[in-house]
Amino acid sequence: MEKPKLIVDGKxxxxxxxxELRPIKIEVGVLKRADGSCYLEMxxxxxxxxxxGPREVHPRHLQDPSKAVxxxxxxxxxxxxxxxxxxxxxxxxVEISKVSREALEPVIMKELFPRSGIDVFVEVLxxxxxxxxxxxxxxxxxxxxxxxxxxxxxxxxxxxxxxGQIVLDPMKEEDFYGEADMPVAFLIRNDQIESIALLQMDGxxxxxxxxxxIELAKKGAMEIYRMQREAVMKKYVKEEE
Amino acid sequence: MRKxxxxxxxxxxxxxxxxxxxxxxxxxxxxxxxxxxxxTDTSVRVIPLKGRYxxxxxxxxxxIVREVTANGWVVDIYSPYRAFLPISEYPENAIKNRKVNEIxxxxxxxxxxxxxxxxxxxxxxxxxxxxxxxxxxxRVIAINPARVPRVIGKKGSMIKLLxxxxxxxxxxxxxxxxxxxxxxxxxxxxxxxxxIIEEEAHTEGLTDRITEFIxxxxxxxxxxxxxxxx
Numbered sequence: 001m002e003k004p005k006l007i008v009d010g011k012x013x014x015x016x017x018x019x020e021l022r023p024i025k026i027e028v029g030v031l032k033r034a035d036g037s038c039y040l041e042m043x044x045x046x047x048x049x050x051x052x053g054p055r056e057v058h059p060r061h062l063q064d065p066s067k068a069v070x071x072x073x074x075x076x077x078x079x080x081x082x083x084x085x086x087x088x089x090x091x092x093x094v095e096i097s098k099v100s101r102e103a104l105e106p107v108i109m110k111e112l113f114p115r116s117g118i119d120v121f122v123e124v125l126x127x128x129x130x131x132x133x134x135x136x137x138x139x140x141x142x143x144x145x146x147x148x149x150x151x152x153x154x155x156x157x158x159x160x161x162x163x164g165q166i167v168l169d170p171m172k173e174e175d176f177y178g179e180a181d182m183p184v185a186f187l188i189r190n191d192q193i194e195s196i197a198l199l200q201m202d203g204x205x206x207x208x209x210x211x212x213x214i215e216l217a218k219k220g221a222m223e224i225y226r227m228q229r230e231a232v233m234k235k236y237v238k239e240e241e
Numbered sequence: 242m243r244k245x246x247x248x249x250x251x252x253x254x255x256x257x258x259x260x261x262x263x264x265x266x267x268x269x270x271x272x273x274x275x276x277x278x279x280x281t282d283t284s285v286r287v288i289p290l291k292g293r294y295x296x297x298x299x300x301x302x303x304x305i306v307r308e309v310t311a312n313g314w315v316v317d318i319y320s321p322y323r324a325f326l327p328i329s330e331y332p333e334n335a336i337k338n339r340k341v342n343e344i345x346x347x348x349x350x351x352x353x354x355x356x357x358x359x360x361x362x363x364x365x366x367x368x369x370x371x372x373x374x375x376x377x378x379x380r381v382i383a384i385n386p387a388r389v390p391r392v393i394g395k396k397g398s399m400i401k402l403l404x405x406x407x408x409x410x411x412x413x414x415x416x417x418x419x420x421x422x423x424x425x426x427x428x429x430x431x432x433x434x435x436x437i438i439e440e441e442a443h444t445e446g447l448t449d450r451i452t453e454f455i456x457x458x459x460x461x462x463x464x465x466x467x468x469x470x471x
Contacts, residue, residue: 147292
């Protein structure tokens with residue numbers, strides 16, 4: 001198929017500006033049996049996340065006597081994409097699980113729970129580009145909901161280069177036909193970005209473009225961070241009434 | 242009303258005041274988990290809204306025996322760690338020459354006390370205490386362990402209220418398991434009341450509402466009985 005024009009009259013295909021996020025909806029505590037859970041919509045992405053633990057680790061040999069082990073499972077439902085995805089872990093989802101786990105590990109205070117484990121499960125129900133970032137956002141809200149001890153909150157967002165322009169939060173067409181995309185996750189503490197927890201890139205960008213992209217991602221992440229907080233607050237304020 | 246804080250929120254600038262649920266980095270105090278902020282001039286702490294039970298020496302807990310070994314029992318105390326109750330920590334006079342599995346078997350519930358936790362988080366229990374006993378009668382219910390302090394109330398006010406209003410026995414385990422024993426209808430009322438406390442733990446005027454609730458429920462039951470008699 002031929003590449004469509006991605007930017008028309010200074011607007012993107014779905015009418016967004018270059019620095020605009022897709023609409024986000026976050027719901028906290030949607031699963032009763034999980035210690036913490038979250039349902040998140042980011043544009044057409046639909047993600048559900050569940051957190052269990054700290055709890056006993058099985059099998060036993062995975063236990064670490066000095067700290068908790070964190071397990072992160074990213075999985076796409078077979079019906080999440082247009083062409084049926086073969087169920088089960090594949091190269092892509094194993095990699096995403098690994099990098100996402102590594103993004104969360106420095107944030108969670110693992111030393112406080114030796115020999116235990118924290119399990120994070122994220123399921124992609126519907127995919128529309130930027131699922132790993134949406135999953136991380138959902139996972140960190142679920143972790144807060146579970147009362148897990150953390151240094152801050154992880155918030156992730158992607159930036160992309162389409163038709164030579166750096167844009168925030170690409171959707172499927174931009175991801176597919178664009179020149180490059182770059183998911184970034186930040187550790188945010190007390191309304192301030194402390195460090196980068198994850199950074200990947202697919203495609204090519206110049207140094208200047210990467211710098212510009214990260215600045216753009218920071219802005220987007222702060223917006224998402226506020227929404228994450230609001231979502232958690234809403235759950236408990238509602239209970240109060 | 243107390244403010245809700247989230248992990249990483251800056252809650253104080255003096256590291257000396259840091260209490261439970263906080264951590265210090267670079268001379269500043271941050272919240273460690275989601276909870277309600279309790280701030281006074283001398284201390285800052287975060288009261289958790291959710292989370293698993295973390296054992297602490299001296300806590301009364303209710304556990305379920307999961308394994309029987311030659312010298313004791315492995316007990317599930319609904320925390321990230323299994324606990325061990327050695328036979329030497331079972332009251333001697335109650336053993337009476339019985340075998341280990343005849344004293345307590347898999348599935349039995351016990352009220353025990355946390356004796357010790359070693360740095361590897363191996364938890365040891367003891368039953369050599371007045372409140373400790375195997376649970377043979379009554380009902381055990383589970384609630385969110387973060388809400389246990391509200392079920393107990395200030396200096397035990399809530400639990401005293403339940404006990405005196407209903408005339409039943411209650412033991413609250415710090416791990417969120419609660420044993421209730423007594424008249425079946427009254428136990429059911431207590432169970433419902435405890436679930437209400439759990440749901441509305443962080444609201445004001447809870448004690449009054451619970452008193453009201455129990456009065457209503459008791460009234461209903463009496464009416465019901467009167468009807469059944471006539």
